[in-house]
Amino acid sequence: MPQRPDLNIADSITLKISSRGAARLKAGHVWVYRSDVVAADGVLPGTLARVTDERGKFLGTALYSSASQIAIRMISSEPVSDLAKLLRDRIRAAIAYRERIVRDTDAYRIVFSEGDFLPGLIVDRYNDILSFQMLTQAMDAASTRKTIVSELTNSMTPAAIAERVEPRILELEQLPAKSSGLIQGDKTGTVISMNGVRFHYDALEGQKTGAFLDQRENYAAAARYARGEALDVFCYQGGFALHLAAHCSRVTGVDSSRPALEQADRNAALNSREIEWIEANAFDLLKDYSTSGRKYDTIVLDPPAFAKSKRTLDTALRGYKELNLRALKMLRPGGILISCSCSHHVGRADFLEVITQASQDVHRTIHVVENRGQARDHPILPTVPETSYLKCLILHVSA
Secondary structure: OOOOOOHHHOOOOEEEEOHHHHHHHHOOOOEEEHHHEEEOOOOOOOOEEEEEOOOOOEEEEEEEOOOOOEEEEEEEOOOOOOHHHHHHHHHHHHHHHHHHHOOOEOEEEEEEHHHHOOOOEEEEEEOOEEEEEEOOOOOOOHHHHHHHHHHHHHHHOOOEEEEOOOHHHHHHOOOOOOOOEEEEOOOOEEEEEEOOEEEEEEOOOOOOOOOOHHHHHHHHHHHHHOOOEEEEEOOOOOHHHHHHOOOOOEEEEEEOOHHHHHHHHHHHHHOOOOOEEEEOOHHHHHHHHHHHOOOEEEEEEOOOOOOOOHHHHHHHHHHHHHHHHHHHHHEEEEEEEEEEEOOOOOOHHHHHHHHHHHHHHOOOOEEEEEEEOOOOOOOOOOOOHHHOOOEEEEEEEOO
C-alpha cells in the first residue's frame, strides 16, 4: 500500500463526486460510497481532501479510504488547514458532552465516531483506563494517532490507554496486521460501576472494547420492571442479569461462551449476587425450555447482531421472531419481556412488527412499556441513520 501522507498537508488534494453523492451530502449524511466517486486519481490512502461536485463546487473536507466501500467520510463542511487542531477540539467537545449527560457510572463512550464528528474513531472510558479503536485508514495514520492519544492523555489523565483491534476492520481498510495491546501505561485491569453494579474489566479481553456500554441505561430500565424468576439469554458477562438480581427471586444467565460466563460469575461474586449460569446455545435452550413448559416472570433477549448486511435481513428477522416466540411462550401472565436488537439494518418498526407477529402466533397480548435505544453517550445524528442501531423493547405480557 502506498505510504500515507501527513494529513495536514493535503489542502490541494481534491475528490470529485457524482450528483447522487453530492445530494447525499446536502441531505446531511457524511458518507459517500465508492460508486459515487468520479475522480480520485493520485489520492493516497487516508488522505485529507477537499470534496467537490462534478462542476467543481466545494462541498467540504473529508477523510478518504482507498479500500472501503465508504470511500469518503466528511469531517467538516469548511476547508480544514489544521487537522490536529480540529481533532483536539472535537475530542474536547465530546468529553464536555459526556460531562453533561452521563450519570451513575465511570464507564461510558467518550467518542462515538460519526456521532461526534470524528468518523472512524471509537474511545471508551473504563474507570481509569481508556480503550480506543481506529476503524479507518485516516484515523490510523501516525500523525492522527499521536494527536488523539496526546489529547486524551491531557484531557483525562488515564492510568493506561489500550488499543483494541478488529482483524476484519484491518482487512477491509487494507491496514497492516497488528494485535490489541497497551500503548500507554501498564494497567490492564480495573473495576467499573454502572448504576451501582460493579464489573471487572480487562482492557485486553472481551468483545469490542471490552464491554457493551450502549446497554447501560437499558440495564437500569429493565431492573425497574423485573420481578420473580428471571432468565437472561445471551447474557455475555452478566450486564442484565446482575441488574435484575437485586429485584428478582432467582436469575439464570445463558451464553454460549464459557469465558464470558466465567467473567459473569466473577462479577456476581463482586456484587454478592447468587446467579445460575448456563453454557448453552440460546436457540436450542429456548426450544427445549418452551417445549417442556418452563415458566418465568422476566426474560431478557440480547442477541448479537443477526443482520450484518441488508442481504441477511430476512434471515435475521426469522431469527428474532423465533427467539421472541419461544420467550413469549415461557412468560407467565403479567410477565416482562426485554427484547433487544443491535442490528442497524433491522429498523424499529420492523423489530416491533416481528415481535407482534410472534405474540399473535402464540396468542399472547403484549403492551409496549418502553421503546428504548442506545445510551445517551452514543449520540444519534438524525441525518446519519447508521448512528442509531440499538433497539430495546420492554414489553408487558398480559395474557
